[in-house]
Amino acid sequence: GQQLNQSPQSMFIQEGEDVSMNCTSSSIFNTWLWYKQDPGEGPVLLIALYKAGELTSNGRLTAQFGITRKDSFLNISASIPSDVGIYFCAGDNNNDMRFGAGTRLTVKP
């Protein structure tokens, strides 16, 4: 099945900077999710979004469910070294779940 288009593929930022990444699809989704994966570990759920236009925060993370239901955005404010990892988006539409390829985030102290 068609996976989601996630960008950027990688980011190298300085500690303290804000980060933005996004995910787009040609299909509509009922649910958008964002996961983080540390090296050698499984993905951990960060934020789940269930309604078009919804904006949800989890600490320094904020995610939005796009109004068209075809996209989602994740922002990380004031990045810290432990933010390093791969961030995945996922979209679910009636039990058909698709994943983005991930954004690899590197934070320089």
Add this chain to the structure above:
Amino acid sequence: DVKVTQSSRYLVKRTGEKVFLECVQDMDHENMFWYRQDPGLGLRLIYFSYDVKMKEKGDIPEGYSVSREKKERFSLILESASTNQTSMYLCASSSPWRGWGEQYFGPGTRLTVT
């Protein structure tokens, strides 16, 4: 906290061997999933299960089978391992009232087939 555990973090098997990957979840979730993760390809669904003894093929079921005899346990079986099955295998579970969306993943099993 939801906990999904996988029987091994690392496995090395020979071509032709039968391989069992076990997954256990402790949240009474009905849905369970097996994915493989490869660089540049992201997560791809192998099989999923809605309930005990029920299984459905995902996007890439060839070369794999599954077993769900108990609600908390979902096993992935490689009947005859091949080198192209070298990968990271991830198990996940979710509750059906959230659709498939809020999936909780295990730590993964990195399988190498030589």
